[in-house]
Amino acid sequence: MRSRDFKQVDVFTDAPYLGNPLAVVLDGGDLDDEAMQRFARWTNLSETTFLLPPTDPAADYRVRIFTPGGELAFAGHPTLGSCHAWLAAGHTPRQRGEIVQQCQAGLVRIRKIGSPDGGLAFAAPPLxxxxxxxxxxxxxxxxxxxxxxxxxxxxxxxxxxxxxxxxxxxxxxxxxxxxxxxxxxxxxxxxxxxxxxxxxxxxxxxxxxxxxxxxxxxxxxxxxxxxxxxxxxxxxxxxxxxxxxxxxxxxxxxxxxxxxxxxxxxxxxxxxxxxxxxxxxxxxxxxxxxxxxxxxxxxxxxxxxxx
Incomplete structure (x- = not known):
C-alpha cells in the first residue's frame, strides 16, 4: 500500500453536498481489480473512479469506474467528476478545447461549457x-x-x-x-x-x-x-x-x-x-x-x- 492523491467531488451542482458525490483516486496505477472493488465498497458511494495513464494515444487519461457492486463500462457523473478532478490536479488536455477520456466503453469527448466556471459536458455515447x-x-x-x-x-x-x-x-x-x-x-x-x-x-x-x-x-x-x-x-x-x-x-x-x-x-x-x-x-x-x-x-x- 502507498499514499495516493484523492478527491471527493460533488457533481451536477454548484453548491457542495447537493449533487452526486464521487470518490476519485488520481493515481490508480498498480491497483488490481480486487483492490479497486474493495475501496469502492468502502466508500459506499454510487461510484468511485481510478485514473490511469491512457492506452489509447487519442486519450488524455483512462478511468475505471466502480460501484459498490461491480465495475461499469461507462457512467456520466463519474465522467464529469473525474475530468474535473484531473483538470484541478493541473493536467492539460492534448487538444485545446476538448478532453478525451478512455473508459471500457471507448473514448468519450468532454468539453468546457459557458464561462470558466460553467462546468463540463460529455458527448453522450451512441444509444x-x-x-x-x-x-x-x-x-x-x-x-x-x-x-x-x-x-x-x-x-x-x-x-x-x-x-x-x-x-x-x-x-x-x-x-x-x-x-x-x-x-x-x-x-x-x-x-x-x-x-x-x-x-x-x-x-x-x-x-x-x-x-x-x-x-x-x-x-x-x-x-x-x-x-x-x-x-x-x-x-x-x-x-x-x-x-x-x-x-x-x-x-x-x-x-x-x-x-x-x-x-x-x-x-x-x-x-x-x-x-x-x-x-x-x-x-x-x-x-x-x-x-x-x-x-x-x-x-x-x-x-x-x-x-
Missing part, C-alpha cells in the same frame, strides 16, 4: 434502444406502484450502461413514487423514471431551432426552478437504491425523448429532490445531432488515501 417485454414492464410497474396508464412510454436504453427508461404523465407523479427496492433488485434492472415539469413551455420549444430555444430559455436557465424534466434513477441491482443525479441515465433519456419529439433540443433536468439533493443536468443536442450532457462540479474533500 441502443428497444421496447421492453410486456412481462418485465408489468413487474417494474408493480414495483413502482404504477398503473399501466400512468406510463406514457418505455424503452430499454443502453449507452454503455443499461437502464429501463419510463416516461410518466407528469413530474409530480415521478416525485410521488415509493418504489419497492427489494422487488426492483429481484427484477435485476436499473430503472430511470422521468416526467415533464412544464408541458406548456416544453411544447412551445419543440420544433424550434437551437438558437431560438436558447433565446426562449435564456432567462429561465439562470433560475433554480427552470427544469423541464424531473428524473429519478433506481439502481438497486448494483447496490444503490436511488442515485442522486445520474449522467448516463440523463444522456439516454435525452437521446430517446428528443429523437421522439417529446422534449426540445435544449433543456435542463432536475434530479435528487426526494433524497435531499438538488442536481441540475444541462442537455443540448448540437447541429450535428450529438447530445451533450453537462453540469458543474465542486471539490468537497481533497488529500490522500492509502491504497
Amino acid at each position: 441502443r434502444r428497444a421496447s421492453p417485454s410486456p412481462t418485465v414492464l408489468a413487474k417494474v410497474a408493480a414495483a413502482l406502484q404504477l398503473k399501466s396508464h400512468q406510463i406514457l412510454a418505455a424503452q430499454t436504453l443502453d449507452n454503455g450502461t443499461v437502464w429501463l427508461g419510463l416516461l410518466l404523465a407528469d413530474a409530480d407523479l415521478v416525485l410521488a413514487l415509493s418504489p419497492d427496492h427489494r422487488q426492483l433488485r429481484e427484477i435485476g434492472l436499473k430503472v430511470g423514471v422521468a416526467g415533464i415539469t412544464s408541458a406548456q413551455d416544453t411544447a412551445l420549444l419543440i420544433g424550434r431551432s437551437n438558437r431560438e430555444a436558447r433565446a426562449f430559455t435564456g432567462a429561465a436557465s439562470r433560475a433554480r426552478a427552470e427544469a423541464q424534466l424531473e428524473v429519478r434513477g433506481f439502481a438497486a441491482p448494483i447496490g444503490v437504491d436511488e442515485d442522486p443525479v445520474t449522467g448516463s441515465l440523463n444522456a439516454s433519456l435525452a437521446q430517446w425523448l428528443i429523437a421522439d419529439d417529446r422534449l426540445p433540443e435544449r433543456y435542463v433536468a432536475a434530479q435528487g429532490q426526494c433524497i435531499g439533493r438538488d442536481g441540475r443536468v444541462h442537455i443540448e443536442r448540437d447541429d450535428d445531432g450529438q447530445v451533450w450532457v453537462g453540469g458543474r462540479s465542486v471539490t468537497c474533500i481533497q488529500g490522500s488515501v492509502t491504497l
Whole structure:
C-alpha cells in the first residue's frame, strides 16, 4: 500500500453536498481489480473512479469506474467528476478545447461549457434502444406502484450502461413514487423514471431551432426552478437504491425523448429532490445531432488515501 492523491467531488451542482458525490483516486496505477472493488465498497458511494495513464494515444487519461457492486463500462457523473478532478490536479488536455477520456466503453469527448466556471459536458455515447417485454414492464410497474396508464412510454436504453427508461404523465407523479427496492433488485434492472415539469413551455420549444430555444430559455436557465424534466434513477441491482443525479441515465433519456419529439433540443433536468439533493443536468443536442450532457462540479474533500 502507498499514499495516493484523492478527491471527493460533488457533481451536477454548484453548491457542495447537493449533487452526486464521487470518490476519485488520481493515481490508480498498480491497483488490481480486487483492490479497486474493495475501496469502492468502502466508500459506499454510487461510484468511485481510478485514473490511469491512457492506452489509447487519442486519450488524455483512462478511468475505471466502480460501484459498490461491480465495475461499469461507462457512467456520466463519474465522467464529469473525474475530468474535473484531473483538470484541478493541473493536467492539460492534448487538444485545446476538448478532453478525451478512455473508459471500457471507448473514448468519450468532454468539453468546457459557458464561462470558466460553467462546468463540463460529455458527448453522450451512441444509444441502443428497444421496447421492453410486456412481462418485465408489468413487474417494474408493480414495483413502482404504477398503473399501466400512468406510463406514457418505455424503452430499454443502453449507452454503455443499461437502464429501463419510463416516461410518466407528469413530474409530480415521478416525485410521488415509493418504489419497492427489494422487488426492483429481484427484477435485476436499473430503472430511470422521468416526467415533464412544464408541458406548456416544453411544447412551445419543440420544433424550434437551437438558437431560438436558447433565446426562449435564456432567462429561465439562470433560475433554480427552470427544469423541464424531473428524473429519478433506481439502481438497486448494483447496490444503490436511488442515485442522486445520474449522467448516463440523463444522456439516454435525452437521446430517446428528443429523437421522439417529446422534449426540445435544449433543456435542463432536475434530479435528487426526494433524497435531499438538488442536481441540475444541462442537455443540448448540437447541429450535428450529438447530445451533450453537462453540469458543474465542486471539490468537497481533497488529500490522500492509502491504497
